[in-house]
Amino acid sequence: MKVKVQTLDAKTGGDIDLNDEIFGVEPRADILHRVVTWQLINRRGPARAARERSDVARTGKKFGRQKGGGTARHGDRRAPIFVGGGKAHGPRARVFTSSLNKKIRALGLKMALSSKAKDGKLVVIDNLDVKEGKTKALHTQLGKLGFGKTALVIDGDALNVSFAHASANLQSVNLMPAMGANVYDIMRHETLVLTRAAVEKLEARFNG
Template identity: 75%
Template sequence: MKVEVKTLAAAAAGEIELSDAVFGVEPRADILHRVVTWQLEKRRGTARPTRERADVARSGKKLGRQKGGGTARHGDRRAPVFIGGGKAHGARLRDFNPSLNKKVRALGLKMALSSKVRDGKLIVLDALDVDGGKTKALAGQFAGLGAGTKTLVIDGAALNVSFAHASANLRGVNLLPAVGANVYDILNHDMLVLTRAAVETLEARFHG
């Protein structure tokens, strides 16, 4: 399919042919849900466990006789009531390290890109050069493009330095290199902006 390419000033800069194998896949909610769930679970760190009674290195000798001592009938110093004793009902080790087939992950990314094309939420730019790297200039250009309030911009293999500086203070605008393109961020933004270099890199990523 052919898509119009624009400049940051919203002027026409030709057309680009998008691969149907990458940008023309019919989205499936179940695949997208699996990939997003996998991504969010991968973000979670390992839950640190606490040392319980069996994990504490203290004497197992009984403190005193069972009866007649005038004190409580304690068994040993590993009990939770003592300082340095084991934790009662402590946190368990939980390791969040799910796995997902590479083909499913790749299919999910294709579907996320395709959903933006289908919904008319994709803008392809020729380049991201901003004069002087000024935020004010970029804000006006984005308004002319109709990029919306929450926009994800994906560049090629390397980020454009002037655009990175100009967009750093723009609320709702996030910038990623093509290698960082992922399903969650694409679906979590209202508009997706790709450069020519990003389109070429993404297509090469799947066809390579």
């Protein structure tokens, strides 16, 4: 699969051959759904348990008479109705984890990349050099390129410092290294932008 390489100045920088085994896979909604669900489950933090009646450090001595005190009958101060008492039916400690076959995870990433290529939402950029790292300059350049409402920009091993500084205040643009490429972030952005270095790293990631 041949794709035109662009520059941030909206000029053509030649062509690049994309591996059809990575960027030409027919997407399947069920595979993408499984991988996204796996990601969202594993990103959840553990649930913190509340202290129940047996966990509260208060005396268990009966603090008042059974009758004649003019108040309700109580046994100890651990009861949930008292300030500082145990929580009634509180949340329990839970850890949210899920497992998914490594081959399915790799296939899901290939399908996510292929889905963007199939829909014409995959853009390959020669490099991410921004003059003086200015946000205003980058905003103007992106407007000419027409990346849509949201764009995920994936670079090589190291992020381009000037682009990272310039895009820090742009809510519509997210930047990550090739190692962090994942199905959820790719699918939730309208446009996927890859640098030449990112294409090399992604292809090496699957071939290696």
